[in-house]
Amino acid sequence: MEASELINFFKKDHFAALTGAEIIEVKKGYCKAQLKIEKKHLNAANVVQGGAIFTLADFAFGAASNSHGQLALAINVNITFLKGVSQGTLYATATELDVPKKLGAYDVIVTNEKDEIIARFNGLAYRKSKA
Amino acid sequence: MEASELINFFKKDHFAALTGAEIIEVKKGYCKAQLKIEKKHLNAANVVQGGAIFTLADFAFGAASNSHGQLALAINVNITFLKGVSQGTLYATATELDVPKKLGAYDVIVTNEKDEIIARFNGLAYRKSKA
Amino acid sequence: MEASELINFFKKDHFAALTGAEIIEVKKGYCKAQLKIEKKHLNAANVVQGGAIFTLADFAFGAASNSHGQLALAINVNITFLKGVSQGTLYATATELDVPKKLGAYDVIVTNEKDEIIARFNGLAYRKSKA
């Protein structure tokens, strides 16, 4: 799929749409997505819920790992929450560690508008055929 | 906090409410939560999005880790997606590995109505004072 | 392979032998291994090095995940270090989360002689054919 097709495909993600996560840019092995923080993203302690941060990062991971044309399934993610946040816009930037084979490793960094790191997300995707 | 207070506290989680995750039961070091799958939880491939599964599991983790009265912050989560799912109800059961100290380790298993394991979620929480 | 064959096979693991990790018991989906702490396992701060704890847990994981007859490759591990230790014997107990398919999830708990939890290890194995 081309970048525009990929963006259209990922627009069909109902859960991403519910949360407000949006793809800004996608190319082979790369994706940048954003989430404008609203009240609906906050947990009971009034900071952005871990699930909202995960969803944003996972969306970028999904687009980057599917950017080679083969279906890639997320099998494992490790996420570290480094800083709480309660307003502004979050950005998730997904990059590919290496040319993916059956397994592909992706790093996603979630930052706020001041470029502070909010979370680190390390994803592992599986493909049935080599990319 | 008592169980009923904890449930009321977690009802203020806007993101959990948005996704539809609900606490069924909570006691010291334990929480069971559920999510009735709707169209809004599906991704572009029509299976439940990883972020929705994570949010459900994280909600159970948050309640279990905060069940001792001290504020516990999630610092790391490792999640493995074992089976795709597109309908029915999901359940997340969070248990405590041990009596928590500054660090507390929690295991959350996400199952469907047939008791098949959908995801494994291993969380690490940090407390400023001992539980 | 039968349990006795498995134990013999894992005796050929040179690195496990170097570290002193030994299998105590193995059966389908399960393994218990031990490591008697010696000076050689300590790091510069005189506690058992993370690599020694990992190796013990990974050895139990390898035996449990290969107990079904198909070759299983470790693809991902998440390990949390909960308590430092500098003497005595460590035990690693590996269990299978579910009947493994292509992916198999294993939990390994590392304890000391007082049954205190030293580390939690969550492993993911991949098989070319179903177990």
Next chain:
Amino acid sequence: MEASELINFFKKDHFAALTGAEIIEVKKGYCKAQLKIEKKHLNAANVVQGGAIFTLADFAFGAASNSHGQLALAINVNITFLKGVSQGTLYATATELDVPKKLGAYDVIVTNEKDEIIARFNGLAYRKSKA
């Protein structure tokens, strides 16, 4: 500690010495270490054991995370094994995600002599005081 002091301190790591892992270079927030593969590093299937790869990466992580002068404890590691290897030299390069606070996130990439990625290691360290 200065770089030379750090290298001397880590020379006291008995387990690293047992495995043959050596620090090549260390500076603030960075470490490169190496391991020359010998027969003692192989598992029963004649590839380098996961524990040996972990130990190398963990050694680089430990030096990088302790390069700021405060004691940093490893609390969580996620490792993905991307490629089997049975000969040559392995290199582990540890970098710091950000200026560490109480929590510090480190990425370690393990490569072989052809610069192929053997493993990805994501570590989380905890300090009692800010770095």
